[in-house]
Structures are given as structure tokens and as C-alpha cells.
Amino acid sequence: MNAIIMGCSRTGSILAGLLASEGHQVTVLDMNPNAFRLLPPNFGGVVVVGNGIDEDVLRRAGIEQADAFAAVTQNENQNIMAAQIARHRFNVQRVVCRIHDPSREQLYESLGLRTINPARVGAQLVHEALLREPATAQAEPPRSG
Amino acid sequence: MYNIIVGGGKVGYFLARGLLDQGHEVLIVERDPAKCEMLTEEFGSVVLQGDGCETAVLDEAGAARAENFISVTGDDEVNLVACQVAKHLFHVPRAIARINNPKNEPIFLKIGIDFTVSSTNVILEHIEEELPAYPLVHLLRLLDGTAYGIVEVKVPLGAQVVGRRLRDLRLPHPSQVLLIVKRGGMPTVPAPDTMLEADDDLVALTSPETAEQLRAVLTDGATRS
Numbered sequence: 001m002n003a004i005i006m007g008c009s010r011t012g013s014i015l016a017g018l019l020a021s022e023g024h025q026v027t028v029l030d031m032n033p034n035a036f037r038l039l040p041p042n043f044g045g046v047v048v049v050g051n052g053i054d055e056d057v058l059r060r061a062g063i064e065q066a067d068a069f070a071a072v073t074q075n076e077n078q079n080i081m082a083a084q085i086a087r088h089r090f091n092v093q094r095v096v097c098r099i100h101d102p103s104r105e106q107l108y109e110s111l112g113l114r115t116i117n118p119a120r121v122g123a124q125l126v127h128e129a130l131l132r133e134p135a136t137a138q139a140e141p142p143r144s145g
Numbered sequence: 146m147y148n149i150i151v152g153g154g155k156v157g158y159f160l161a162r163g164l165l166d167q168g169h170e171v172l173i174v175e176r177d178p179a180k181c182e183m184l185t186e187e188f189g190s191v192v193l194q195g196d197g198c199e200t201a202v203l204d205e206a207g208a209a210r211a212e213n214f215i216s217v218t219g220d221d222e223v224n225l226v227a228c229q230v231a232k233h234l235f236h237v238p239r240a241i242a243r244i245n246n247p248k249n250e251p252i253f254l255k256i257g258i259d260f261t262v263s264s265t266n267v268i269l270e271h272i273e274e275e276l277p278a279y280p281l282v283h284l285l286r287l288l289d290g291t292a293y294g295i296v297e298v299k300v301p302l303g304a305q306v307v308g309r310r311l312r313d314l315r316l317p318h319p320s321q322v323l324l325i326v327k328r329g330g331m332p333t334v335p336a337p338d339t340m341l342e343a344d345d346d347l348v349a350l351t352s353p354e355t356a357e358q359l360r361a362v363l364t365d366g367a368t369r370s
Contacts, residue, residue, distance in 0.1 A: 053222055055248055077198060077222035081252075084225075089252050103200035104226070107233055111256075 004029060004066045006052035006082050007073030011098070011118070013038035015070060020045045027061045030073075052082040058090065068094040076100055083113050146170065149211045149237075151197030151227045152218035153180045156243060156264065160217060161188060172206050197227040200234060208235035217243040225249075228258050254292070281360040284348070293352055295323070298360055301367035302343040312337035317358035320351040 001024045005012050008030040017040040020026045026045035029052050030036065036047045050057035052071065063069070069086035071079035076099055083097035096114045099105045105115045146169045150157050153175030164171045165188060173188075174197040175181050181194040195202035197216060208214065214231040216224040221244055228240040241260040244250055253261045270283045285295040300306060306314055311322060325333045326346040333339065341347075351359050 053249075054246070055252075075222070077220070077226045080229075081222040081225050084256050085252050088255050101199065103234065104198070104230065107230060111229070111233065 001025070001067045002062070002065055003027070003068040003070065004058075004061050004063060004086075006030075006069070006071045006079070007098075008032075008035040008038055008047070009072060009074060010038065012070075012072045013040075015072065016045060017043060027066075029057065029061050051078070053078050053085065055085060055089065058082070058085065063090045063092065066090070066092050068092065068096075070096045070098075072098045076104070080104070080108060080113075083108075087113065146213065147207070147211045148172070148213040148215060149174060149197075149203075149206055149208060149231070151175075151214075151216040151224070152243075153177070153184050153192065154217070154219060156217040158184065158187075160215065161191070165191070174202060174206055198223060198230055200230060203227075203230060203235060208237060211235070211237050213237070213239050213241065215241045215243075219245055221245050221249050225253060225256075225258065229256070232257070281356060283356075293319075293350055294356070296349055296351055296356055296359070298347045298349065298363045300341055300343055300345045300347065301364050303367045304343070304364050305366035306341050306363055307343050308340065310338045310340055311335050314341075314362060316362060317351075317355040320349055320355050320359045322347050322349045324348040 003019055003024055004027045005016050006029045008028050012028060016026050016028045020043055027048060028036065028039065028045060029048050029050060031049065031051050033049050048057070048061045050060065052058060063086060069083065069092045071083045073079055079097050079099065083095050086092040087095045096116060097108065099108060099115045099117055100119055102117060102120065105117045109115050148164050148169055148171050150161055150171060150173045153173045157173055161171050161173050171191050173184055173192045174195055175184065175192060176196055178194055181192045184192045193202065193206050197203065208231055214228065214237040216227040218224055224242040224244070228242045231237040232240045239260065240258060241262065242253055242258045244253060244261050244263040245265060247263050247266045250261055250263055282297040283294055284297055322335045325335050325339060326348070327333060327342070328344045347363060349359060
């Protein structure tokens with residue numbers, strides 16, 4: 001798969017490392033060249049400096065050949081705009097967009113974007129962890145001294 | 146008529162002033178508290194501090210009863226999302242987005258923002274009009290979503306089309322010459338055998354894709370001034 005990741009944040013860099021280690025062709029896009037330092041040292045993908053809401057930057061990142069596009073910057077509105085450009089202008093089949101605001105998440109799901117809300121996903125995981133039966137042999141808390 | 150304006154910068158300020166002067170109801174949504182204070186001082190209590198893309202903020206603004214929703218911030222992504230939220234969640238009849246980067250115009254139209262105003266293009270068009278040597282001037286963009294526009298092209302001295310009849314020209318499709326203004330300012334409705342002369346001003350309907358070809362047909366061969 002040929003994937004473009006917009007935003008080399010913690011999420012973006014981990015995601016890029018995962019996909020690249022599975023043998024996918026990965027291009028990471030970020031406005032800040034320093035952000036690429038978060039990528040794993042053996043990262044085998046391509047990095048492009050630029051803003052993903054600019055069509056020409058997306059073309060430079062190879063969007064016309066991309067199978068997948070993930071918008072995971074810290075800027076929610078930029079994620080939404082870039083995801084819609086990828087989906088509707090470049091017809092990328094798999095587009096995932098990170099949105100924090102639950103009402104906007106719903107709106108853009110209904111408008112055909114696949115959205116991920118990290119707060120909701122995080123809360124669900126914590127919720128599951130809290131409700132899980134404690135292990136039978138529970139570890140004693142470490143004693144000081 | 147109730148109008149919500151997102152963005153209290155220069156464009157938002159003058160827009161609000163114009164609408165208020167005409168007696169319309171206006172609310173400005175602005176994120177920056179300092180700007181809000183300044184606007185309130187000037188206009189009174191027609192300012193709401195908050196993010197115009199947030200559903201809760203637009204709910205508080207009474208977006209559901211707004212007739213016009215106009216997003217004029219300097220960030221295209223904000224204008225896009227604010228208009229989409231207003232349109233789809235609050236069913237505002239008319240959502241208008243300012244576009245700062247002209248490249249974004251097609252995508253705004255494609256994803257359903259009905260009205261866009263490209264501030265950069267508007268400024269460029271006005272400058273073009275002031276530059277006499279500029280061969281193609283955008284006069285008007287038709288707002289019905291077809292993206293057709295009306296342009297003006299001056300036939301320069303030495304152009305290949307000088308002395309030829311309109312019907313013999315290979316004009317790109319779609320484009321249509323609507324009016325010819327002859328030297329001295331006399332406007333003529335063009336007929337197929339109207340002869341073109343140097344310095345004729347042609348007013349034509351065209352699409353953005355064919356505007357450049359139209360200019361080329363009408364100006365090729367001219368000695369650059």
C-alpha cells in the first residue's frame with residue numbers, strides 16, 4: 001500500500017513507523033522539518049515539508065498514486081480540510097481523519113469521512129482496563145525501603 | 146435579517162459595519178478576547194467570543210435562525226469547517242466562505258460551499274484593471290456555481306486576428322464574444338462578420354480553463370509593448 005501521513009506528531013510518527021515496518025510505502029508530511037526527528041531511526045519512507053491543505057504539496061507527496069491518506073496533525077480543521085481534498089479531489093479510497101470534537105466527528109462521518117477521535121478511543125481503553133477483572137495473583141505494591 | 150460573521154479581523158469588521166448600517170442584525174464570532182473587546186467597544190453587544198467551528202458556540206450564537214453565515218477568517222480551513230458545520234448541523238440557508246488561497250476555490254465548490262469570495266483573486270482582478278498593458282481582465286465571476294466568468298481582452302496592434310471576421314476565428318469552447326467596444330468607446334453587439342481592429346475591447350463569456358486560450362487567440366502575433 002502507498003500511504004501518505006499528514007502530521008509527524010507522536011501519532012503520525014508511530015503510525016509511519018508501523019506502516020513502513022510492514023513493508024508499505026510511506027510518505028510523511030509536516031510543515032515543520034524538525035518534526036521528522038520523531039520518526040524511528042530506521043524509517044525507510046519519504047518525508048515532505050509542507051502544508052497538506054495545499055494541493056500542490058499533496059501532489060508533491062504523491063497523492064495521485066496514494067491508496068491511503070491519514071490526517072493526524074494537531075490542527076483539527078486542517079485535518080478535516082486535507083482529508084476532504086484527498087477524498088473528493090484526488091479520489092483517495094482510504095482516508096482517515098483525526099477529530100477531537102465529538103459533534104464534528106459525527107458530522108464528518110455522515111459526510112463520508114472515516115474519523116478517529118483519540119479522546120473517545122483513549123477513554124474506551126481506560127474504561128475497559130478499569131472494568132477488567134483483577135488478575136488472581138495480584139502484585140503487591142512495591143514497598144519503599 | 147440575522148447574519149453571523151466568523152472572524153473579527155479587517156474583513157469581518159467592515160462587513161459587520163456595513164450590515165449594521167443597513168439595519169441588519171449581526172453577530173460576530175471571534176476567538177481572540179482582545180479583538181472581541183475592541184469590537185464590543187465599537188459596535189456594542191454583537192460579539193461572541195469563541196471558536197466559530199465549535200457546535201456549542203454556534204448553538205449559543207443562534208445559528209439555527211441565521212439567514213446568512215459568513216466566515217471571513219484568514220484561515221481557509223477554518224472558513225471551510227465553520228461553513229460546513231453551519232450548513233449541515235444548523236441548516237443555515239446561505240453559507241459564504243472567504244478563500245485566502247485561490248487554489249482552494251475548486252475544492253470549496255466541490256464539497257458544497259455554495260458561495261465563496263476569494264479575497265486574493267478580488268485584489269488581483271482590481272490590480273489587473275489598473276494595468277493597461279494586461280491583456281485579459283476578469284470583469285465578473287458568475288456566482289451560480291458554473292464557474293463561468295466575463296472577461297475583457299484588448300486586441301493588440303499587430304495581432305493575427307486584426308482584419309479578420311469574428312466567424313473566421315477559432316475561439317476555444319466554451320467562450321462567446323458578447324460585446325465589442327471599438328476605439329472611441331462605441332459598443333457594438335458582435336455579428337459573425339464583424340471585423341476586428343486593433344484596440345478593440347472584446348467582452349466575452351468564458352470558463353477559467355478557456356480564458357487563457359481565448360487570450361492567446363486574440364493577442365497572438367502582437368508586438369509586446
